[in-house]
Amino acid sequence: MLKVFKKNWLLITLVFLLIVLGMVFIYSASSYSASIRYDDSMYFVKKQLIGFVMGLAVMIFCANFDYHKFQKLKWIIVGVSLVLLLLVFVPGLGKSNYGANRWITIGGFSLQSSEVAKFGFVIFTACYLSKNYKKMKTFWGTIPIMAVGGITCLLILLEPNLSVTLCLGMVMLVMLIIGGMRAKHFLIILIPAICLVPVLIIIEPYRLQRLLAFIDPWASPKEEGFQLIQSLYAIGSGGLFGVGLFNSRQKYLFLPFSESDFIFSIIAEEFGFVGCIFVLAIYATIIWLGIKIALRASDRLGCYMAAGITSVVAIQMLINVAVVTGSIPPTGIPLPFMSAGGTSLMVFMGAVGILLNISKGDDQNFKFNVFKNLKLNKKELKGAN
Amino acid sequence: MYNNSIVSLQKRLLAIFLLIISIFFVLIVRIFTLQVIKSDWLRAKAASQWTRDLPINAKRGSILDCNGAKLAESYSTYDVYVRASMVNEPVKVAQLLSKTIGLDYEDTFKKVTNVMVSESLIKLQVENSVAQKLIDSNLKGIMLSENSKRFYPYGDLLTQVLGFTTIDNVGQAGVELYADKYLQGIKGYALEESDVNGVKIDNTLSTYIPSVDGCDVKLTIDVNIQKIVENALKVLCEEQKPKTATAIVMNPNSGEIVAMSSKPSFNLNEPPRDNVQNLLSTVKNLSIVDVYEPGSTFKVLTTATAIEEKVTTPNEGFYDPGYRIVDGEKIKCWKLIGHGQQTMTDGLCNSCNSVFVDLALRLGTDKMYEYFKKYGFGSPLGVDFSGEAGGILMNKDNVKRVDLARMGFGQAIAVSPIQLISSICSVLNGGKLYKPYFISEVSSSTGDLVARNTPEVLNNTISESTSATIREMMERVVTKSNAINAFIPGYRVSGKTGTSQKYEDGRIVPKYVSSFVGAFPADKPDYVVLVIADEPSMGNYFGSVVATPYAKLIFEGIINYKKYEPVLDVEVEKQKLERDVKMPNLVGLSLTEAVSKLTTLGLQYEIAGEGEVVLGQTPPPDTFTFKNSVVILNT
Numbered sequence A: 001m002l003k004v005f006k007k008n009w010l011l012i013t014l015v016f017l018l019i020v021l022g023m024v025f026i027y028s029a030s031s032y033s034a035s036i037r038y039d040d041s042m043y044f045v046k047k048q049l050i051g052f053v054m055g056l057a058v059m060i061f062c063a064n065f066d067y068h069k070f071q072k073l074k075w076i077i078v079g080v081s082l083v084l085l086l087l088v089f090v091p092g093l094g095k096s097n098y099g100a101n102r103w104i105t106i107g108g109f110s111l112q113s114s115e116v117a118k119f120g121f122v123i124f125t126a127c128y129l130s131k132n133y134k135k136m137k138t139f140w141g142t143i144p145i146m147a148v149g150g151i152t153c154l155l156i157l158l159e160p161n162l163s164v165t166l167c168l169g170m171v172m173l174v175m176l177i178i179g180g181m182r183a184k185h186f187l188i189i190l191i192p193a194i195c196l197v198p199v200l201i202i203i204e205p206y207r208l209q210r211l212l213a214f215i216d217p218w219a220s221p222k223e224e225g226f227q228l229i230q231s232l233y234a235i236g237s238g239g240l241f242g243v244g245l246f247n248s249r250q251k252y253l254f255l256p257f258s259e260s261d262f263i264f265s266i267i268a269e270e271f272g273f274v275g276c277i278f279v280l281a282i283y284a285t286i287i288w289l290g291i292k293i294a295l296r297a298s299d300r301l302g303c304y305m306a307a308g309i310t311s312v313v314a315i316q317m318l319i320n321v322a323v324v325t326g327s328i329p330p331t332g333i334p335l336p337f338m339s340a341g342g343t344s345l346m347v348f349m350g351a352v353g354i355l356l357n358i359s360k361g362d363d364q365n366f367k368f369n370v371f372k373n374l375k376l377n378k379k380e381l382k383g384a385n
Numbered sequence B: 001m002y003n004n005s006i007v008s009l010q011k012r013l014l015a016i017f018l019l020i021i022s023i024f025f026v027l028i029v030r031i032f033t034l035q036v037i038k039s040d041w042l043r044a045k046a047a048s049q050w051t052r053d054l055p056i057n058a059k060r061g062s063i064l065d066c067n068g069a070k071l072a073e074s075y076s077t078y079d080v081y082v083r084a085s086m087v088n089e090p091v092k093v094a095q096l097l098s099k100t101i102g103l104d105y106e107d108t109f110k111k112v113t114n115v116m117v118s119e120s121l122i123k124l125q126v127e128n129s130v131a132q133k134l135i136d137s138n139l140k141g142i143m144l145s146e147n148s149k150r151f152y153p154y155g156d157l158l159t160q161v162l163g164f165t166t167i168d169n170v171g172q173a174g175v176e177l178y179a180d181k182y183l184q185g186i187k188g189y190a191l192e193e194s195d196v197n198g199v200k201i202d203n204t205l206s207t208y209i210p211s212v213d214g215c216d217v218k219l220t221i222d223v224n225i226q227k228i229v230e231n232a233l234k235v236l237c238e239e240q241k242p243k244t245a246t247a248i249v250m251n252p253n254s255g256e257i258v259a260m261s262s263k264p265s266f267n268l269n270e271p272p273r274d275n276v277q278n279l280l281s282t283v284k285n286l287s288i289v290d291v292y293e294p295g296s297t298f299k300v301l302t303t304a305t306a307i308e309e310k311v312t313t314p315n316e317g318f319y320d321p322g323y324r325i326v327d328g329e330k331i332k333c334w335k336l337i338g339h340g341q342q343t344m345t346d347g348l349c350n351s352c353n354s355v356f357v358d359l360a361l362r363l364g365t366d367k368m369y370e371y372f373k374k375y376g377f378g379s380p381l382g383v384d385f386s387g388e389a390g391g392i393l394m395n396k397d398n399v400k401r402v403d404l405a406r407m408g409f410g411q412a413i414a415v416s417p418i419q420l421i422s423s424i425c426s427v428l429n430g431g432k433l434y435k436p437y438f439i440s441e442v443s444s445s446t447g448d449l450v451a452r453n454t455p456e457v458l459n460n461t462i463s464e465s466t467s468a469t470i471r472e473m474m475e476r477v478v479t480k481s482n483a484i485n486a487f488i489p490g491y492r493v494s495g496k497t498g499t500s501q502k503y504e505d506g507r508i509v510p511k512y513v514s515s516f517v518g519a520f521p522a523d524k525p526d527y528v529v530l531v532i533a534d535e536p537s538m539g540n541y542f543g544s545v546v547a548t549p550y551a552k553l554i555f556e557g558i559i560n561y562k563k564y565e566p567v568l569d570v571e572v573e574k575q576k577l578e579r580d581v582k583m584p585n586l587v588g589l590s591l592t593e594a595v596s597k598l599t600t601l602g603l604q605y606e607i608a609g610e611g612e613v614v615l616g617q618t619p620p621p622d623t624f625t626f627k628n629s630v631v632i633l634n635t
Helices: A002-007 A009-037 A043-064 A067-087 A113-137 A139-158 A162-179 A183-203 A206-215 A226-238 A263-296 A300-324 A342-360 A370-384 B006-037 B039-050 B090-101 B105-113 B128-136 B174-178 B223-240 B276-282 B295-308 B344-350 B353-375 B401-408 B417-428 B464-480 B482-486 B548-562 B570-577 B591-601
Strands: A094-097 A100-106 A109-112 B051-056 B070-082 B120-126 B142-151 B188-193 B207-209 B216-219 B244-250 B257-263 B317-320 B323-326 B329-332 B340-343 B432-434 B439-443 B449-452 B457-460 B494-504 B507-520 B527-534 B604-608 B616-618 B630-634
Touching: A002 A009, A002 A342, A009 A043, A009 A263, A009 A342, A043 A342, A067 A113, A067 A139, A067 A300, A067 A342, A100 A113, A109 A113, A109 A342, A113 A139, A113 A162, A113 A300, A113 A342, A139 A162, A139 A183, A162 A183, A162 A300, A162 B006, A226 A263, A226 B006, A226 B039, A263 A300, A263 A342, A263 B006, A300 A342, A300 B006, B006 B039, B039 B051, B051 B142, B070 B090, B070 B128, B090 B105, B090 B120, B090 B128, B090 B142, B105 B120, B120 B128, B120 B142, B128 B142, B223 B244, B223 B257, B223 B527, B223 B548, B244 B417, B244 B548, B295 B344, B295 B353, B295 B401, B295 B417, B295 B464, B295 B494, B295 B507, B317 B344, B317 B353, B323 B353, B323 B401, B329 B353, B329 B401, B340 B344, B344 B353, B344 B464, B353 B401, B353 B417, B353 B457, B417 B432, B417 B464, B417 B507, B417 B527, B464 B482, B464 B494, B464 B507, B482 B494, B482 B507, B482 B548, B482 B604, B482 B630, B494 B548, B507 B548, B527 B548, B591 B604, B591 B630
Parallel strands: B604 B630
Antiparallel strands: A094 A100, A100 A109, B051 B188, B070 B120, B070 B142, B188 B207, B216 B439, B244 B257, B244 B527, B317 B340, B323 B329, B432 B457, B439 B449, B494 B507, B507 B527, B616 B630
16 A cells, blocks of 8 residues: 555645645635525535545545456446436436436435446446457447447436536547557547537537537627636636635636536636646646556556546546636536535546556556657567568 | 557557647647736626626705705605515515505516516615615615605796706706706715625725715895796786796896796696607797897887987987888888877887887998997807807898888897897996896805806996986886886886787788886886787787786885885875776777877877777776776777
8 A cells, every 4th residue: 555655656646636726726616605505605615525535435445456356347337337327317316407417316415427437437448448459450349338338428418418428428439549449440430429419409409509609608698608708707817827815706606616617717717827737737747647557557457447547537627628718618527636526526536546556566567668669569560570 | 450569559548648738738828818818808807797886876956046945956765776686585575666666566576586687677766765665674685776856846936947857867958957067966986896696795895986966056046036927927828828928037237137937837846758849848948048029128229329329319309200211111100190299208108110210220230230249139148058049130231221220129130038138237237238147156065165156247338328318218118108007106117118020931920029128126227127928819919018017016026025115105106097087989080089089188008900090999988097007099
């Protein structure tokens, strides 16, 4: 345990730094709204603390749970994920919020199924790939990944939760690339996926309005464009060095979801451009460390799993920042480790635990040296010839 | 060629990492754009929603008369708003509002629940007692903002002078409009840091800029004399039923307007806003914005000019055959059989047109126009009132001798009532044309003097000695002629009547403007009064009958109010008005015979019509009438 900590001190420190920073900003962003809505300025911070304590337990468990055991559990994990996603629709268990069924409540705790399902999918795919990576050159070999991914995506889409669906879709794409899927097979799945976009818009016309709002939020400053405008106000007000910790003005109910999906805007407002660079640098380092663990993993299973987990962190974080800065159409997705949300924090901490577990493996045979490996690659090729 | 070795797996991982890092850079560029390049623009836009400014209304100043009586004042009311985001019992709030203020429940409920706007206006200017009920309810979301409402204690008095305001307390007409910049005050603001719902954020500073109440405006109007004038015009309207009636009382020694009224009028507390046409016509201050042909009252000015220019003397003899021929055109005197031989003074008493034709022609166009300018005709005098008319003067180069002759007796020229009375004042007060004015003082709500108007001499018109002559002559007009209806036993009143027939589309029509201008006391006037009745419709149209008796009412009122002592023996003077003359039957007689009969009886007369034989008479035969009173002969 100590050895793991020593080996990964930077990763652990950075993750905890993000979580602590996240709580500070959750307090800053939500103390006013929470005191109005729940009569308790610490409402969201308390919930986040509970998520953190539980996340810590999950993290320690995962760090000590040999990831190879997932190989046998993969179908159970897929099953649990799908059941959780289905439970959302069960009256009494499912909790409806803002017109979507995304949570299930069990004994006072609410859980966001899609957060769990994301990682369930990653674990399953890693397990499948490590056994079947040779089959990936055929289209049929990719089918189990796409089937599990597709069903998971569909269930999340039905909640509806388009943003997590897109996020998961992109994770699936990354996993398929890492898994070695052929380029021509990509086109077979990409073309229908692109065709799906207009269909989704026709089903729920509000999506088109959201799309237009992203192009010119000031065209409808009170309706579709409101949230984005408020986010841009927060970010813009920050300037180079920010308005200072706890000094955000946009948190006074101007920016909805400022403690969850839009927490980055409040960070940008209070800490400015310099603060944004700082936070983004932490994420970049964590992603790099995750990739490094994948590269050094002692076997293919560890490599695939570490890469999958890292790509979930990277994709979700990039989408979140792109949304709050108005770079892509707005969609609600939490910022990993920082946004208020117990399930999200717990699951991401558990994922870090798995990363730590993977890093335990003997990496002597798998020394990371890109250039050496590239040379080796050439030799390998020659040998193959 | 397919390869899925560990090395190619690593290469793919690195490629994906590079892709992620490049997206990072794109996002950093985007954040830099927002936080550094567009920062000021975004911050400014954001800042505009962070504060809420609540206007603090300034109390509109009062309008006072010369003795400090309030003619217009403002009292506190409340504007009621509802802030839907703060309402937690919408049904109760809507019920309370609709019930206490008397509004439709459905509409109110919509406003109470409309969270798309931060505030909805429920009702402006709610009375204090209603506001108190709303406060007592303790319901959340109801907002009250102090406002004020205009109140005119005298209602239907000084309608056109005071004017009125909009419901937002902005001056729309009259003094309310002219002195709006003084009356309105300066709005204050409370700027406070607020959340998205406009709720003030704790521990933030609010900036409070207090409002400055409007100034009080003191007028030269004396409300007591105004009441006398309003009453006189009311009687005039009842008895003569004119289209409009106008009266002005002016202090000839300063230009102060002491009273001014036009009828019809309306109660200022309830302006007829539904009938815009009616509102626009009745709110016109005819004394200032309207012009008319002054007719015979103008003869006083021609006399003054002629005597000043020494082209005549009061005792010069004139012969009137009943007309003058100027450039081949016959200009008739109102008494067609002619006044015969008479002095200049008699000519004024008789209001003989021929005399004034002579005087105008002797003076010539240049001199006449020089004096028109001195008297203030042809351009506004600069009264402190909006929309003053300048009058209409013919282009001097186009004036023919016939036109000049007519101007001598007040035709072919149009002036506003305020211009006429101002010029008459100047020939009575020793030759000073004062600028007429309403506003004497403006003082702040704390009592500091902000502005003061003092009498301003615009022109010197005639010399003091000429003025003294005019005063005597005008007094004589009242004692010795048809203006006898203004005669008050024991007091010295002077005056001159005027009757002018109207032109419509270049043709004379049977519509008249009857007027009287007079002064009191005659030897050293304190008050000059002008009464004009436009188109009287009860048969009579002579100024002596339609306007003069009402001017007399005004003089009597002033004498009573100001407690003037009689200067002459009242008993002796009264005999002049004794009802001891029995009217002879004049019908069927020739005009010459009738006039000589009346003269021997000591009666004054007016001739209506252009015939040679008397067809009717007022008063009728065998009734008793006052000595010196006016008999009207219809021919």
